[in-house]
Amino acid sequence: MKKILYIQASADWGGTEVSSFQLASHLDPNEFETGVLFHCTAGPVCEDYRKAGIPFWTVSFPRVLQALKIIRQFKPDIIQIYGLRTNVLWRPLLRLLGYRRLIGVNQGLTNQGEKPSRGRLVLDRMTHGWLQNYVVNSQQIAATLTEEGFDPTKLLMIYNGIPLNGFLKKSGTQNHPPVIVCVGNLRQVKGHTYLLDTFKILRARKVSFEAWIVGDGPLKSQLVSKTRDLQLESHVKFLGRVEAVKSVLQKADIFSSLPLSEGVPISMMEAMSCGLPIVASRVGGVPELVRDGTEGFLVPSKAVDSAAERLAVLLSDPGRRLKMGHAGRFRVESQFNLNTTVIEYENLYRNPAV
Template sequence: MNAPLPKLAAQAADGADGGRPLVVHVVHSLSMGGLETLLVDCINRMPAERYRHAVVCLTGYSDFADNITRPDVTLHALGKPPGLGLGTHLTFWRLMRRLRPTVLHTYNLSALEYAFTAACAGVPVRIHAEHGRDASDPHGLNAKHNLLRRLLVPFVDRYIPVSEDLDRWLDQVVRIPRASTLFIKNGVDTDKFAPRAFPAGAAPGGSPWHADDFVIGTVARVQDVKNHRALVEAFAAVRARRPDLAPRLKLSIVGDGPLLPAVRAQVAALGLEDAVWLPGARGDVKDLLHTFSLFALPSLAEGTPVSLLEAMACGLPVAASRVGGIPEVVDDGVQGALVPVGDVDALAAALERYAADPRLGRTHGAAGRARIEERFSMRAMLASYGDLYDSLCRRKAR
């Protein structure tokens, strides 16, 4: 985690607000990731005249926070240590008493318990979003965690699942009352993320590959749940069994995370340094997506991954795990290929199929773009969150 950003850390919470309610978003940390990208996009795109925003990071944040373009947004890092971090609750309570927000919006399990602390601090509206499950509990069966979710129902006005899979899980496994949940699909900016054509023979910038290479790409935080090592293994298998394709087969793994050194070591051990690019976190994801021929996401668990939506909006076919909310976005054989979770051979077969038949990729990519435009727009998502904030504020805020 980089040092705090002075320009944000120094901002005061006070000042003219024009009567706009303050929404405090609570996340574990703010660095490159799908959830974090969605959060930043929501803050930047919500009408500034309706709500003010602040972000509370339980641990810290990186220079990814520079993507927040609204000048009135405050950012707070609590420096929570590993474990329970009971002292962080006191720090958070004091911060809520100072900021006095109208809405608390927490994200994923690590932030959920702070809904209770916010209630004690007098925050009237409290919303919790579930964006996916952890690799250590991909099916969401951890009894202790689910008990916590149920115990906090009196302190959470709405639980927000972002996929039909998570909606069913909250209902049938966690047993959150239906009246306490609202399904809101993730959305993507289809103007920002769109197909882009290059002149014949021209290579798109931003990556080391050439225009005639077939580039398998992924954008995700490098951690267990994203299963990058399976992607590297499948990529190596395709190159080994298809020497005719191998010279132009390339792999781009964009993102940072705790397992990046291990993935670099795996690539080196397989002798693939000349064919695999691992640049770490990048601020030009939109441009890098245009250097991909195929988007791959072999995750062990997912909600509705924002990176997948962005890739499909750019007209890319996908090869992904049949897990979580991914099958709600991708029809197997229509917008891409879905493979069983953890099945490296099936993943390799999907990668090979697209590398050998570029026309298939173009057909599936066009279908993917149409699917995103039809069902996963940023406009619809923002309207849903805005309507929820408005209705709860009218009912609960004084």
């Protein structure tokens, strides 16, 4: 039995937290025992670990001594670290303390734009040598890190996947007006302000639609205010954080997201598994998930006119929505299945130096 400890910088619900929880809860319990150290204050994801019976601890950053005590008591064989801040702190410290089987995870290059800041890259590059493996979740991240001088022998690309039995194909019924849904934390990098600008263009063109914004975050009041300023209150609804996201996705017709930067987003996979066509920014790992013209449409970052044009096409064509939605469901089933992700991580844990 190998003991694996995940160290995470956030206990809030986001793509990284969803993917790490799904991984921890689906590893073979006869071969692996997992625990999670949240080096942050407690958050909503903790309840999911509690329900799953996976041990976890919360230690406010940067209280290192208390965290070290927990690590020593758990006695992990492998430590997997998420987030730049926690990686930069724990990589050298754990190696100095004799922990050699360290795996870093990078699921997004930056919090602001398509390229990571020079400071973030320098810190990441300076400390990644202490890792045995550095897992990334997109080919785009792997290519960027290689170009920036990271050791390619340490890099390993493993796509995130989702449990398909938790999501069903959308029924053939159509909403009138059609519903556009966006799921994501309300932060600057997610580009909600550009999505609202896109909705303004659609309304000006008298395109019939309704939009649901699912999620919470620091920009909520600003986005609600902008919705009011753009006179979109009759079109846009803010649903807040929703536990049963799949039930919302199954009631929608189109998924749209215009992030400034992104890995390979879990929320987009979930939408595709429910048979929704996608309109999204062509950034990060998104093109590895959505092929332009097949599972949906991709537009340049911040290109609200292009996004409005593509959304208008789908809003007016139920047949195309269904065709692209079916293609998206098949793509997730074949390429982004959680079972495949789990198998690849289990193989890594059996030999972390792969």
